Amino acid sequence: MNIHEYQAKKILQSYGIKVPEGAIAYTPGEAKRGAQRVAPHGPWMMKAQIQSGARADGHFLEKKAGRKGGIRLIKHRKDIFTEAEKMLGATLVTKQTGDKGKTVSKVYVEKYYNTKQMFYAGLIINRNIPCITLLITASTTNMLELAVNEPEKILYTNLGLDDKITDEQIDKILSFLHLDKKYRSGLSDFINQMHKAFLELDAIMMEVNPVGIDEEDNLIALDAKISFDDNALYRHPDILQLHDDSEEDDSSLKAAQYGFGYYKLDGGSIGCIVNGDGVALSMADMINAYGEQMACFLNVKGGVDKDKISAGIKLIMTNPRVEGILINILGGFLRCNLVADGIIAAASEVGLNVPLVVRFEGTNKDEAKDILDSSGLPVTQAESMEEAVEKLVKIMRESD
Template identity: 55%
Template sequence: QHITGIEQIKKLKDIKIIASKMLGDTLVTPQTNSKGKLVSKIYVEEFLPTKRSFYLSFVINRIHACISLLIANMTDNIVDLAQKKPESILRLNFELNQKIKSQDVQQISTFLNLPQESLPKLKTFVQNLYKAFIALDATMLEINPVGLTIDDQFVALDAKISFDDNALFRHPDVVQMHDDYEASENVLKAAKCGFKYREFEDGNIGLIVNGDGLALAVHDYLIQKQAKTACYLNIKGGVDEDKIAQSLKIMMTNPKVEGIIINILGGFLRCNLVADGIVSAVNEIGLNIPLVARFEGTNKETAKEILEQHHFPFLTADTLQEATLKLLEAMKEND
């Protein structure tokens, strides 16, 4: 296994040898799960000698509702660095319409101990990245590492960009670059129904919601109760019972999932449609794990009646806290 996925070669003839070893191999890095990713493509680029390198990223800071610029001298695992040595990361926060000023760039330069003569080029480099971050509706733009070349040019030696899915309609060029291979089979199945699905490394509880905020609320409460989320399915905008049923089967057939919480705030998506989808999915594949449904909003009483009319192991709750506690208790009894 090629842990880093990066190989440096000095002779042109070695490209074929190294490439043949990497293609078809399994790549395991901090960015993949423990199963890793099968290598199907290789990028070949020129090696640029550098005299300095550092970490730089722009991210959406959801806590402070701003854009954060993160700078670090080390280019190793930034997550470990943030946890173990948070003081070694420079954080600068910017409002959406706020520009990066000369004093901000000076602060970055001082933090990195860069030569004063590199300041103008550093300013141009950082400002251009910031403009790209906003123009592309990105949620993260990570350069790891930034290299300062021998001739004093700042270069992005590697880059990773995450985009806001809700803004992709403005970026057809970005959509064209999407590669289904990068997504799991379950993610693709959910996407075909117009829904969002995500899996986590740990956890054994599945969440079905109609909004990321509803998922986050349950996720946080599970953590308070020493439990973890295995995956969640966001069926926001769903109005087709068959598509809802197809998506629910993704969750119900996940071997990691030992219990399911459904947290629906009915509005455009009527609660009874979700209930019908649940019944349809269970009728087809069965249900041998606890499931607790919490409905609020449009047709919630009808949804409860639909579930109560069928002799399946469904439980209902009026609040997400009640739903969580009921599920954890049912899972204990199911062991």
């Protein structure tokens, strides 16, 4: 689960990390009052609160929002109201949002800090070791491009669960960033507090990009991003409350409610229902080999409730891009007959307007096949994954 910048900053602040004074605003009037509260004199920063990186380099779809990106420096008091008016309700497109962009429903107004130097600090789960890895780089632009093209510009430091960062590690970071030794204790506090918050709150990623050093040599989190482990949210009801439904695709949201995974791809026309991510990946490959593309897949995992499965199937059936549906279930934990019942329930509710090919294997497969056969639904059954893909593609092409 992701949260907004202003929420992440509040969390970091509660761990003793310095963040700029800020106020959240849903209206231009609130922005104006908020700005006055956080700093009597400008300049201020105004930041669109959508869950996406690269907001500064983004652009708005609407003309009224002006040409600037989603993060704006405001020098004069009189401009606060008008800039907030421009951004609020407009659609911000960034490298990460896709062409449709995201609607800005709130802005964060902050006191502007003059900085002598800035750098990136991030904590992520390193599954290969496994451990938590601290990433440090002097560059504050695109981390992914940096990791791919110039990995030597990132310093990777592996942290254990209980360890605080050692003096040796801190010295290495200081020299990597060409920072004076006087920052040693400030930097080590900053990182230790990030690490503590990361562990205590079950985060899986935490980025402060950038960390700024102000004129009084304070380290300040000028931007913050935190992703939490969905599987651990039951331990953090307060964080769960920070969830912003408007940030998520409706289908993903609904799927998550049922304990399923929903993943949408760019383009494609075939919707798939599977029990397992590996099978989904493999099916996407096979569909590709037959000259078509997967539009989305729903992973019903070990779902054992017929009604939930029916709700999940409806999600796929009602996706307008889907011109054919493939259901491939290899029952182990999951029993095929429950899926068959779910298909019938879903079809009777939303209708079955596109070709459907089903392949059952494993636990209770014969029972499941009989259920579908006697349902009278126009369902094609297949014996293997490849046969299912082949059959569906053929039916789709014939009906074109």
